[in-house]
Amino acid sequence: MTNLLFDALFAPLAGRGGPLLIRPGAPAVTADAFHALVAQVAHALWASGVVPGDRVAVQVAKSPMALAVYGGAVAAGAVFLPLNTAYTPVEVDYFLGNATPRLLICDPAAQAALAPVAAARGVGLMTLDAEGRGSLADLAAGQPATVDPVPRGSDDLAAILYTSGTTGRSKGAMLSHGNLLSNARVLADLWRFTDRDVLLHALPIFHTHGLFVACNVSLLTGGAMIFLPGFDADRVIEALPQATAMMGVPTFYTRLLDDPRLTRDLVAHMRLFVSGSAPLLAETHVGFEARTGHRILERYGMTETNMNTSNPHDGDRRPGTVGLPLPGVELRIVADGAEAAPGAVGMIEVRGPNVFRGYWQMPDKTAEDLRPDGWFITGDLGTLSADGYVTIVGRAKDLVITGGLNVYPREVEMALDEVPGVLESAVIGLPHPDLGEAVFAVLARRPGADLQPETALAAIRDRLARFKQPRAAVVVDALPRNTMGKVQKAELRRIHAGWFAP
Numbered sequence: 429m430t431n432l433l434f435d436a437l438f439a440p441l442a443g444r445g446g447p448l449l450i451r452p453g454a455p456a457v458t459a460d461a462f463h464a465l466v467a468q469v470a471h472a473l474w475a476s477g478v479v480p481g482d483r484v485a486v487q488v489a490k491s492p493m494a495l496a497v498y499g500g501a502v503a504a505g506a507v508f509l510p511l512n513t514a515y516t517p518v519e520v521d522y523f524l525g526n527a528t529p530r531l532l533i534c535d536p537a538a539q540a541a542l543a544p545v546a547a548a549r550g551v552g553l554m555t556l557d558a559e560g561r562g563s564l565a566d567l568a569a570g571q572p573a574t575v576d577p578v579p580r581g582s583d584d585l586a587a588i589l590y591t592s593g594t595t596g597r598s599k600g601a602m603l604s605h606g607n608l609l610s611n612a613r614v615l616a617d618l619w620r621f622t623d624r625d626v627l628l629h630a631l632p633i634f635h636t637h638g639l640f641v642a643c644n645v646s647l648l649t650g651g652a653m654i655f656l657p658g659f660d661a662d663r664v665i666e667a668l669p670q671a672t673a674m675m676g677v678p679t680f681y682t683r684l685l686d687d688p689r690l691t692r693d694l695v696a697h698m699r700l701f702v703s704g705s706a707p708l709l710a711e712t713h714v715g716f717e718a719r720t721g722h723r724i725l726e727r728y729g730m731t732e733t734n735m736n737t738s739n740p741h742d743g744d745r746r747p748g749t750v751g752l753p754l755p756g757v758e759l760r761i762v763a764d765g766a767e768a769a770p771g772a773v774g775m776i777e778v779r780g781p782n783v784f785r786g787y788w789q790m791p792d793k794t795a796e797d798l799r800p801d802g803w804f805i806t807g808d809l810g811t812l813s814a815d816g817y818v819t820i821v822g823r824a825k826d827l828v829i830t831g832g833l834n835v836y837p838r839e840v841e842m843a844l845d846e847v848p849g850v851l852e853s854a855v856i857g858l859p860h861p862d863l864g865e866a867v868f869a870v871l872a873r874r875p876g877a878d879l880q881p882e883t884a885l886a887a888i889r890d891r892l893a894r895f896k897q898p899r900a901a902v903v904v905d906a907l908p909r910n911t912m913g914k915v916q917k918a919e920l921r922r923i924h925a926g927w928f929a930p
């Protein structure tokens with residue numbers, strides 16, 4: 429038997445001499461050397477007691493070695509569980525408790541804070557820093573450079589990615605080898621990726637976009653990646669002339685447009701710009717085309733489903749739409765229990781080989797979102813045009829997307845409500861010129877309390893990842909409620925709409 433993902437993504441790298449991961453200021457990692465790293469990591473995981481099916485949690489800076497841990501976990505038959513580096517130890521503790529991984533790999537700088545958390549959960553701890561050094565690397569260095577991967581089929585789990593929930597509790601989306609590989613194949617084909625492509629990779633590799641959409645597609649097609657630690661406009665502008673394609677969240681594109689160095693000449697060598705994870709404003713699409721001649725290709729996906737729709741490579745890329753359902757993916761708009769007519773707004777539901785296997789150890793949550801016949805209820809509201817284009821018009825879920833990262837207000841409200849002097853809170857997303865939406869809190873004070881916005885925000889600093897923390901807050905006497913007693917968030921969004929205006 430074969431290991432589906434390993435055979436498609438990592439095995440073909442063996443013996444290939446060209447650069448795979450290009451890093452400014454550092455030697456490129458060749459495909460063959462990366463293959464050896466993957467093999468060594470797989471052996472190191474086994475040597476650390478990991479057995480097939482074990483979860484391996486990873487909270488480390490982006491580096492070639494960090495990507496090799498993904499490959500190593502796949503080869504070892506483990507379930508890769510990447511965590512946002514912004515998560516605090518309190519947040520990591522929840523993931524360890526829920527996913528019960530065998531091992532947590534963290535940055536050496538976080539070791540002191542995470543060691544007691546891991547120990548209390550009975551989870552082994554190893555380290556890996558941004559340069560690829562640490563106890564995991566030390567152990568891997570002495571291991572064989574080839575590996576016989578553990579057999580894994582289409583239904584076997586390859587990864588669990590946590591996604592926040594409306595109730596404030598994160599849910600682990602279980603993604604199988606078949607989910608990931610089927611989606612990578614469709615995208616590679618649709619977006620015409622080949623071994624001549626050089627993908628400018630400035631996204632984090634702990635979420636679907638940077639890990640599966642970007643890396644899987646590039647690895648599958650035998651291309652190279654310019655592997656930047658994150659989005660830095662100077663580095664990206666330097667790298668663009670060497671690249672053929674880039675994938676990014678809308679903030680990448682607005683930041684580039686803000687930079688006068690973005691010109692037609694700079695991107696003459698590029699063949700494709702892809703955007704996703706958050707709505708790309710039509711004005712950004714239009715502005716980018718006017719400046720560069722490139723029409724950004726917008727696509728739509730979710731952690732639970734990988735990618736669902738994409739504007740065409742060759743046909744009409746329509747600003748403000750997320751394009752057509754991907755080949756093999758069924759998509760319908762449901763309103764009042766029935767499929768909606770073209771143009772009518774309803775809940776977007778999808779079904780196909782891309783749709784996850786459910787939430788890790790949360791059958792009730794799975795049953796709420798995934799119908800028995802395979803349709804997944806996305807929580808996104810949209811329309812379908814007569815010629816098949818999907819437009820996202822809103823969200824049924826109370827969710828803020830800031831710089832491409834999801835924040836569920838409930839989680840932030842739960843933290844704020846515990847702050848002395850706060851009676852209750854409402855967290856909303858407001859338009860933000862850089863991040864698309866920014867997190868904002870309206871705090872109702874307890875009668876007589878002397879509550880300052882800054883003190884309340886400081887009180888949750890160690891609890892929530894920075895990107896979830898409100899950028900600003902106001903204190904009020906009471907939250908506006910409708911006759912049913914429900915907080916009127918739309919009214920709050922209207923009142924404070926201009927807060928972050930440039």
Ligand code: MCA
Pocket residue numbers: 630631632635636637638658659677679680704705706728729730731734830831832833863894895896
């Ligand atoms: C960083 N900060 C943020 C964000 N990122 N705050 C809100 N939203 C964010 N997204 C915080 C930092 O901790 C810092 O805090 C302050 O904001 C300033 O950071 P800055 O230097 O401006 O940020 P940056 O490092 O330049 O990052 C911004 C970014 C980055 C480039 C937009 O967040 C990013 O790469 N986002 C992409 C996320 C992503 O991959 N999403 C895909 C999810 P302080 O001031 O206190 O130091 S997958 C998905 O959504 C689905 C499946 C899909 O369809 O793709």
Ligand code: AMP
Pocket residue numbers: 591592636703704705706707708726727728729730731732750806807808820823829834
């Ligand atoms: P995540 O939980 O990180 O997987 O985020 C998935 C959500 O991001 C989706 O349910 C959408 O609400 C949003 N999303 C992803 N791509 C797009 C897009 N191109 N336009 C608008 N929203 C998007």
